[in-house]
Amino acid sequence: MExxxxxxxxxxxxxxxxxxxxxxxxxxxxxxxxxxxxxVFILVNALWLVYMERRVCAFMQSxxxxxxxxxxxxxxxxxxxxxxxxxxxxxxxxxxxxxxxxMPVLIFVPPLLIYAVIPFGKDMVAVDMNIGVFYLxxxxxxxxxxxxxxxxxxxxxxxxxGGMRSVAQMVSYELPLILALLGVIMLTGTLNINQIVNAQNxxxxxxxxxxxxxxxxxxxxxxxxxxxxxxxxxxxxxIAGPYTEYSGMGFxxxxxxxxxNVMIISAMCTVxxxxxxxxxxxxxxxxxxxxxxxxxxxxxxxxxWVRWTYPRIRVDxxxxxxxKVLVPLSLANIFVTGVGMYxxxxxxx
Amino acid sequence: xxxxxxxxxxxxxAAFHTLAAVVVISALLVVFVRNIVHSVLWLAVCFVSLAGVxxxxxxxxxxxxxVMVYAGAVCIMVVFGIMLIRRRDMGETNxxxxxxxxxxxxxxxxxxxxxxxxxxxxxxxSPAPVPADTVGNIATLLLSKYVIPFEVAALLLLVALVxxxxxxKEVKADADSDS
Numbered sequence: 001m002e003x004x005x006x007x008x009x010x011x012x013x014x015x016x017x018x019x020x021x022x023x024x025x026x027x028x029x030x031x032x033x034x035x036x037x038x039x040v041f042i043l044v045n046a047l048w049l050v051y052m053e054r055r056v057c058a059f060m061q062s063x064x065x066x067x068x069x070x071x072x073x074x075x076x077x078x079x080x081x082x083x084x085x086x087x088x089x090x091x092x093x094x095x096x097x098x099x100x101x102x103m104p105v106l107i108f109v110p111p112l113l114i115y116a117v118i119p120f121g122k123d124m125v126a127v128d129m130n131i132g133v134f135y136l137x138x139x140x141x142x143x144x145x146x147x148x149x150x151x152x153x154x155x156x157x158x159x160x161x162g163g164m165r166s167v168a169q170m171v172s173y174e175l176p177l178i179l180a181l182l183g184v185i186m187l188t189g190t191l192n193i194n195q196i197v198n199a200q201n202x203x204x205x206x207x208x209x210x211x212x213x214x215x216x217x218x219x220x221x222x223x224x225x226x227x228x229x230x231x232x233x234x235x236x237x238x239i240a241g242p243y244t245e246y247s248g249m250g251f252x253x254x255x256x257x258x259x260x261n262v263m264i265i266s267a268m269c270t271v272x273x274x275x276x277x278x279x280x281x282x283x284x285x286x287x288x289x290x291x292x293x294x295x296x297x298x299x300x301x302x303x304x305w306v307r308w309t310y311p312r313i314r315v316d317x318x319x320x321x322x323x324k325v326l327v328p329l330s331l332a333n334i335f336v337t338g339v340g341m342y343x344x345x346x347x348x349x
Numbered sequence: 350x351x352x353x354x355x356x357x358x359x360x361x362x363a364a365f366h367t368l369a370a371v372v373v374i375s376a377l378l379v380v381f382v383r384n385i386v387h388s389v390l391w392l393a394v395c396f397v398s399l400a401g402v403x404x405x406x407x408x409x410x411x412x413x414x415x416v417m418v419y420a421g422a423v424c425i426m427v428v429f430g431i432m433l434i435r436r437r438d439m440g441e442t443n444x445x446x447x448x449x450x451x452x453x454x455x456x457x458x459x460x461x462x463x464x465x466x467x468x469x470x471x472x473x474x475s476p477a478p479v480p481a482d483t484v485g486n487i488a489t490l491l492l493s494k495y496v497i498p499f500e501v502a503a504l505l506l507l508v509a510l511v512x513x514x515x516x517x518k519e520v521k522a523d524a525d526s527d528s
Contacts, residue, residue, distance in 0.1 A: 099390065131410055131484055138413040141421030145393055148428055152386060164432055171425055191484060 005124055005289065009034075034126040038115045046259040047077040053304055060308045087248030095245070096153035103150035104246060104253035110143045111260035118267050119194055121277045121289030132193035133185065136268070137178055140223070143261070144170045147232070150254070151242030162241025165315070166225065166232040172322040173222035173229075179330035180215040183337045184272050197276030204280075206273040211333045213273045215326055220265035221306060222322070224258060228310040231318060266299035267292075274299075365405045371398040385442040389427050396420040407479040410487060 012033065016026045051066065051074065058065025066073035091097065117132040119125040129135055144167055151163020185191060187208065188199040206213045222229040225241075233241035243254045270276055274295045277288035313321070375395040379388045396419040403412035436442060480486060491499050 096384075096386075099387075129409070130482060131413055134410070134413050134417075134484075138417035138421065141417050142393075142397070144421065145390075145424050145428065148425075149386075149390060167425055167428060171422075 004287070005121065031126070035112070035116065038126060039112060041120075042111065042115065042260050042263070043256070045263060046256045047081070049259045049262065049300065050077045050080070050255070052300075053307075056301070056304045057308050060305075081252070084248050084252045089250060090245075090247040092155060092245050094155040096155070099149050099153035100245075101250075103146055103153065104250040107143065107146050107150070107254060107257045108260070110139050110146075111257060111264055113139045114264050117193060118264070119197060119271065119276060119292070121287065121292055124277075124289055125194060128194060129192070131191045133181060133191045133196070133272075136193075136264075137174075137181070140264070141170075141174060143257075147242050150246075154242070154245035156245050158238040158240075159242050159244045162232050162238050162244070165238075166242060169222055169225070169229065169232060169318060169322075172319060173219045173326070176215050176322065176326035176330045177219035177223060179327065179334060180212040180219065181272060182330075183209045183212040183333050186334070186337050186341065193271055193276075197271055197278060200275040200278060204273065204275040209273065209333070209337070211329065212337075213269070215330050215333070216273070217269060217302075219322075219326060220269065221303065222318075224261045224265055224303075226258075226262065226303065227307040228313050229318060230312055231315060234312055262300060262303055263296065266296045266303065269299045270295040361405050365402065368398050368401040368405065371395075372402065383443055384440055385431055388443050389424055389431065392427065393420050393424045396424065408483065410484045 009030065013026060013030055016029055017023075021029070054076070055065045055073075057063075066076035069075045069079045091100070114136050116126045117129050117136055147166040147170075148163040151159040151161075151166070154160075184196065184205050187205065188196050190196060190199075225232040231237075233243065238244070240251075243251050246254065270292060276295075277292040279286060279288065279291050372395055375391045375398065378391040379395060382388055382391065397416060400412040400415040400420070403409075403415055
């Protein structure tokens with residue numbers, strides 16, 4: 001079980017070399033196969049998450065949620081996708097056509113690029129990059145301008161307000177996000193995600209860096225624009241923010257990108273703080289990729305739990321909390337971590 | 350694996366020329382499109398493809414910095430700038446003025462200077478292979494040999510930060526006294 005995916009990959013590679021494909025093209029084919037499987041992974045999980053979100057929400061509000069389409073309503077998301085695909089793409093007056101149509105497609109590019117460096121299990125990373133964490137943060141910062149461009153091109157005041165809110169929010173919360181991860185990077189001394197996971201063999205970083213974990217989690221909720229930080233798309237204020245004018249699959253692409261981002265933040269929580277694919281308490285009869293998956297889904301459930309528990313905060317509270325609480329706290333965490341590391345070394349444990 | 354792919358030289362050359370063309374064309378479009386929002390978007394394209402050029406040179410850390418600082422932050426700064434100007438219509442916001450003589454002079458000067466500098470430096474090729482871990486070496490250099498410029502840059506950023514906070518407070522006080 002442990003090596004099932006690695007086995008599939010190596011047998012596929014062996015099959016192509018058997019056909020006489022040169023190594024270079026074989027590498028390219030394997031890379032494409034990995035990226036396509038990541039894309040399928042994202043889409044299947046996003047479909048499941050839409051269903052899960054509705055069920056969790058319904059449970060918390062003492063409702064039933066989707067139960068009619070398929071067994072226990074499992075096929076509801078598929079029905080929704082069919083409906084969305086069949087809808088007309090409405091182009092409002094005065095939009096910037098090229099930008100408007102390009103953004104729902106491009107919004108999926110940063111998440112897809114990020115998944116390339118996430119280790120789904122032992123030796124299961126599409127591209128093992130030396131600067132993995134830094135690459136991830138750099139690519140993640142690209143989505144901001146895409147949200148804004150989508151909002152601006154819609155020629156709608158609510159879209160534009162939503163776009164500007166997303167810019168302000170994502171720029172403010174990117175800072176504590178990065179500073180929180182710095183604590184972990186100081187402890188491990190590497191930016192390679194695999195090495196960070198391996199460094200947690202003895203103790204998970206959630207125990208040595210609890211403040212960093214909390215800051216990362218809060219900033220992560222803000223980065224994915226979910227309640228209580230859903231000002232970007234606050235339904236009662238600005239309809240749907242940057243996506244107001246999008247219909248059918250265009251809207252669905254933004255929706256799927258949001259779930260892809262939730263999965264990235266959860267996966268990063270898992271990798272940086274919860275030991276990634278390492279098995280706790282020596283329970284390694286369960287394969288590593290299943291551990292990763294389980295931890296990721298625990299994090300996703302906490303995301304949903306928070307979403308359906310708290311109301312939305314105000315814009316001034318958002319900015320004040322980000323700049324006056326999270327940023328100083330994460331800087332203090334870096335300071336304490338540095339001092340702690342020196343004391344640790346001086347004692348010589 | 351990607352690095353192995355990039356090391357086969359003809360592919361690198363092809364990627365480099367494609368990326369260079371994209372950089373030049375998008376940079377020209379930044380200047381020539383008439384809508385300033387489109388200018389910003391082309392600027393982002395330019396920055397990201399420049400990161401690709403760095404990748405063909407095996408400078409993966411610099412490429413990531415390019416994406417994060419320029420495509421992720423500088424473009425956003427420009428966006429803030431644009432959104433602070435109160436224009437109903439963003440069409441015809443990036444026009445030309447009549448200062449052709451001055452512009453030609455400055456452009457000629459910049460081209461001559463960069464040509465002179467590149468001629469003086471010449472093309473330097475090192476026979477040594479690119480080290481696998483560039484980040485560690487950059488960090489060591491920054492905090493040992495170049496620590497003074499590094500700290501000066503940090504101080505400059507701190508001054509800018511304090512200045513920004515001061516300016517923001519000033520405006521708020523004025524608004525209060527007006528009302």
